[in-house]
Amino acid sequence: MNKSKLSILFYAYGNPGRMDDGLGNEFVERFELWTKQQGLRNFLFDSNYQLNIEDAEEISDKDIVVFVDASEEDIEDYLLTEVDGSSKVSFTTHAASPGYVVQLCEKLYKKKPKVYLLHIKGYEWEFKEGLSQKAEENLVKAIEFIKEKFQYPEKLL
Amino acid sequence: MTKKITIEPVTRVEGHGKVTIHLDENANIVQSRLHIVEFRGFERFVQGRPYWEAPVLVQRLCGICPVSHHLAAAKALDVIVGAGTGNGLTPTGEKMRRLMHYGQTFQSHALHFFHLASPDLLLGIDADPAIRNVIGVILNFKDLAVQGVMMRKFGQEIIRATAGKKIHGTGAIPGGINKNLSLAERDEFLYGADPLNIDKMIEWAQASVDLFKAYHKDHSDMIDNFAKFPSNHLSIVREDGAMDLYHGVLRAIDTNGKKILHDVDYQDYLEYIGEEVRTWSYMKFPYLREFGKKDGWYTVGPLARLNTCDFIPTPLAQKECEIFKAYTHGKPNNMSMHMHWARLIELLHSAEMMKELLNDPDIMGDDLVTKGTKQKEGVGVIEAPRGTLFHHYRINDNDQIDMANLIVSTTNNNQPMNNAVRMVAEKMMTGHKEITEPMMNAVEVAIRAYDPCLSCATHALGKMPLEIALYDKNNILIDKKRS
Incomplete structure (x- = not known):
């Protein structure tokens, strides 16, 4: 992995007390450890139960942001998609969607980082800690994918 | 015989809620209820x-x-x-x-x-x-x-x-x-x-x-x-x-x-x-x-x-x-x-x-x-x-x-939220047979004043669908809206 000067934030959201809902949080924990071992200081990390309005400020000074979330969607194992402020405003709850945070960032701070959402497929959501076996496999694949993808982060801009 | 309007769930409220409003044949409100699927x-x-x-x-x-x-x-x-x-x-x-x-x-x-x-x-x-x-x-x-x-x-x-x-x-x-x-x-x-x-x-x-x-x-x-x-x-x-x-x-x-x-x-x-x-x-x-x-x-x-x-x-x-x-x-x-x-x-x-x-x-x-x-x-x-x-x-x-x-x-706050819904429904929906956006939102505004955390009540994972449905006097669905 090259020594990029880009400021790159990986931001997970989910509840690790609800099994696979914590996939994003676990991703961040493991990937952060790996980047530290590699001496990649431009990779920044955060984790929370859900996204919210203050995250618009947090992403405003980054070059690339990758939100990481567990997914119930019909995907194989993981999926990286682009997020932009044109995503549907879905602030229908006390939490916010990635697209909403991006839109807030654009409107409030006039900043437009490149934003992605890494979806990692989950299967079980009970009141327990720990991932299901299949989710664990998907997590490992997703981490390897991101390591490869961020070899040259400038290409992602 | 009554007609029933259902609003579910409520936007900008966490969790999953549903409002049903029952109308009689003259479109008068005979009953309104806020339903929340509480998981114990x-x-x-x-x-x-x-x-x-x-x-x-x-x-x-x-x-x-x-x-x-x-x-x-x-x-x-x-x-x-x-x-x-x-x-x-x-x-x-x-x-x-x-x-x-x-x-x-x-x-x-x-x-x-x-x-x-x-x-x-x-x-x-x-x-x-x-x-x-x-x-x-x-x-x-x-x-x-x-x-x-x-x-x-x-x-x-x-x-x-x-x-x-x-x-x-x-x-x-x-x-x-x-x-x-x-x-x-x-x-x-x-x-x-x-x-x-x-x-x-x-x-x-x-x-x-x-x-x-x-x-x-x-x-x-x-x-x-x-x-x-x-x-x-x-x-x-x-x-x-x-x-x-x-x-x-x-x-x-x-x-x-x-x-x-x-x-x-x-x-x-x-x-x-x-x-x-x-x-x-x-x-x-x-x-x-x-x-x-x-x-x-x-x-x-x-x-x-x-x-x-x-x-x-x-x-x-x-x-x-x-x-x-x-x-x-x-x-x-x-x-x-x-x-x-x-x-x-x-x-x-x-x-x-x-x-x-x-x-x-x-x-x-x-x-x-x-x-x-x-x-x-x-x-x-x-x-x-x-x-x-x-x-x-x-x-x-x-x-x-x-x-x-x-x-x-x-x-x-279960009962007061139900009361608030009823107050608004009676004012906004009496005499109407369809749900309009202002009606829907008025009900939501009433609930939102309480800032309910349905996630706490339901222990759901933050899912928040919204649906409004209208039932006729025979309890048959005749209108449904989702936001």
């Missing part, structure tokens, strides 16, 4: 777990207000470890918890007003939904939106500093706290660069109260009469009658202000409060036993707290409290939309409390935990942002939890 599995889930895990385990309930559950559980376990009820902790233990709690209340109230309620209030309930959202607020009131973001951020940083981390905070432990505040942390909150310092937060909180009052002056008819109905009110208050969101005695007043629950110890809450199960809703209906299921229901939350307390023990909020109480000539305020006013006064109070605590040297002390003689059972009650929250645990000889009972704020 959590109480069973914690059975068998070591009691000291509870303050962390309960955060699995809800990612919206984990701090409230964390502290309510810790308070219940204070009793179990023999540290007393509320006043048995070390000064550092209690004040760190208070700081965490007021930080949580501050960020929660800021979020609710600036990003959930303000689109309705600033842009109008019947404004085009395409602009009646926070983006519309930004376009018209950008400074206000930025303030909301930064107030949230300040509160979140207080939580991080006191609870230890954002997810599964461990700050509060049975009998106390596991960390103090460092001098550097304290100074950052007190003297940090603008806007992230406590004086700026107080200034903005005061401005938000002023903003509401100015809006109220110009829209008093709507604010005063929208979903107004008589209610009992319940909260904890400090023993001298002051507002205290962290600890106190249980007080309830009736709609005329007469005290009907006389500052009792919440360890005995089961003597005074029952929970009714109704066949049509999974969410229970709490009530004061002395007054029965029909008349004993009550409101909790900011409006109730302003009504039950005798005064607020911080100067700026007390000044606003006096204006608030004077508006109803000292009588209880039963205007649902005044919940927003009360919430903003509490926002100001929380900011003032944070400053008071940050300036208290005890917050940096080293004596963190109290130990005592172990008990088998304990109750923890806290005034969560949305209202009174009860946690009750009993343990066995192996230190495992063998009974847990939780009454969350949103459950306490």
Whole structure:
């Protein structure tokens, strides 16, 4: 992995007390450890139960942001998609969607980082800690994918 | 024969809710109900777990207000470890918890007003939904939106500093706290660069109260009469009658202000409060036993707290409290939309409390935990942002939890939210056979005033679909809308 000067934030959201809902949080924990071992200081990390309005400020000074979330969607194992402020405003709850945070960032701070959402497929959501076996496999694949993808982060801009 | 309208779930409310409205053949409302699919599995889930895990385990309930559950559980376990009820902790233990709690209340109230309620209030309930959202607020009131973001951020940083981390905070432990505040942390909150310092937060909180009052002056008819109905009110208050969101005695007043629950110890809450199960809703209906299921229901939350307390023990909020109480000539305020006013006064109070605590040297002390003689059972009650929250645990000889009972704020507000829906439905929908956007939103506005956290009530994973359906006199679906 090259020594990029880009400021790159990986931001997970989910509840690790609800099994696979914590996939994003676990991703961040493991990937952060790996980047530290590699001496990649431009990779920044955060984790929370859900996204919210203050995250618009947090992403405003980054070059690339990758939100990481567990997914119930019909995907194989993981999926990286682009997020932009044109995503549907879905602030229908006390939490916010990635697209909403991006839109807030654009409107409030006039900043437009490149934003992605890494979806990692989950299967079980009970009141327990720990991932299901299949989710664990998907997590490992997703981490390897991101390591490869961020070899040259400038290409992602 | 009746027609039934269903609204589900409610936008900008966490969890899953559904409103059904039954009409007769002349389109008169004969019944309206707010249904919430409450899942009570959590109480069973914690059975068998070591009691000291509870303050962390309960955060699995809800990612919206984990701090409230964390502290309510810790308070219940204070009793179990023999540290007393509320006043048995070390000064550092209690004040760190208070700081965490007021930080949580501050960020929660800021979020609710600036990003959930303000689109309705600033842009109008019947404004085009395409602009009646926070983006519309930004376009018209950008400074206000930025303030909301930064107030949230300040509160979140207080939580991080006191609870230890954002997810599964461990700050509060049975009998106390596991960390103090460092001098550097304290100074950052007190003297940090603008806007992230406590004086700026107080200034903005005061401005938000002023903003509401100015809006109220110009829209008093709507604010005063929208979903107004008589209610009992319940909260904890400090023993001298002051507002205290962290600890106190249980007080309830009736709609005329007469005290009907006389500052009792919440360890005995089961003597005074029952929970009714109704066949049509999974969410229970709490009530004061002395007054029965029909008349004993009550409101909790900011409006109730302003009504039950005798005064607020911080100067700026007390000044606003006096204006608030004077508006109803000292009588209880039963205007649902005044919940927003009360919430903003509490926002100001929380900011003032944070400053008071940050300036208290005890917050940096080293004596963190109290130990005592172990008990088998304990109750923890806290005034969560949305209202009174009860946690009750009993343990066995192996230190495992063998009974847990939780009454969350949103459950306490079950009947008042139902009443608010009915008031609005009767006003907006009588004589109509179709659901219009203003009708839908009016119902949602009524529910949103209570800031319900259906995630707490349902223990759902934050899913929030919305559907409105209309049923004819034969209970057959004839119209359905989803937003």
